[in-house]
Amino acid sequence: MSSIYQHFRKDEKEFVDAVLQWKQSVRDQYAPMLTDFLDPRQQFIVQSLIGGQDDINLHFYPFESSIERRRAVICPDYFVPQEEDFKVKTYEIDYPVKFVTIQHPEVLGSLMSIGLKREKFGDIIKNDSRVQLYLAEEISEYVKMELQQIGKTKIKLKQILKSDRISSEEVWNEKTTTVSSLRLDVLLSSIYNISRQKAQALINGGVVKVNWKLVENTSFELQEGDVISARGYGRSKVLAVEGRTKKEKWRISVGVLK
Structure with a gap:
């Protein structure tokens, strides 16, 4: 079981445990279950732990790509949820x-x-x-x-x-970049085209959040699904960590709010 936890942060252990219980419950009861609204990072964790299972299916709602927070139906493969099932x-x-x-x-x-x-x-x-x-x-x-x-x-x-329903005024620009590490200060510097020293000052100044939580640790490591906000610079999100380049840098795909 410890091999599962190593892919996630220590403070995510409680949520990982909950997702594993959801999966087991759906298997044991052979019945669908509905989650609360999940933020993008939580959706990524659920997808990592449940998506691709042969006997269990995972569905998120609302379907619109611009929506951040979604409810999920976790269900046996016989069940095809309708919109009303997401409540x-x-x-x-x-x-x-x-x-x-x-x-x-x-x-x-x-x-x-x-x-x-x-x-x-x-x-x-x-x-x-x-x-x-x-x-x-x-x-x-x-x-x-x-x-x-x-x-x-x-x-x-x-x-x-x-x-x-209306669409959000927010427009996300998608871009691919390479960074030396997945540290928060390094990614902030790359995403917003500011110096690393400036990025560290923002973090130390208490104006940077990851997944809606204040983070004041410059070496905090980002992962797929993370949403970053920096006061004065807007929001961005890590869409995908695509692996290493030949020069041992990380290639990542990010969305940046206009």
Whole structure:
């Protein structure tokens, strides 16, 4: 079992254990199970541990490539999940758009302030003045009842159809680069075209997060699926670690938010 853990970080052991239990439960009960919303790194771990199994299938939803957080159905090979099996509802925020502007952090803060766990809601999508969010069906009525305002603005949530979903304003540029190591400071330097000293100053200054968690260790090693954010520089994500070059450098594929 220890051979499995060596592929992941120490602080991911609890999540790895949970995924292994999910897999065993699906095998034992021969029935599908539904996860909470998973961030891209968690999806990568689930895919690594379950994807490609002969007797177990793995499906993520929402399907749109621009979506970051998804729910997963882990199921025996006989089961083909339909959209309703993922139990995801989409809501649009109704607010006086002519008088106020609502930003992503305000929506996130308001959802957390009503006691919601982050894994119970997915992406918050903003496009021009429209704002939509993905909620787990089991808490959607509670949120609809409790979320009456964002900041000082009175709001209402209205459920929408899939055909009414908007796409994010965010545009990811994909690029391939080579780096001497997968250290956080090295990748920050390469991705944002800044000096390594500047990258280290950002990390030490407490303005860099990996997978939405503050990281102040410059030698923190990145892996596939990691989402990086650096204040003032935006977000990026490690799409793939493609292996070593002849000069022993790492070739990686990254997505950078415009």
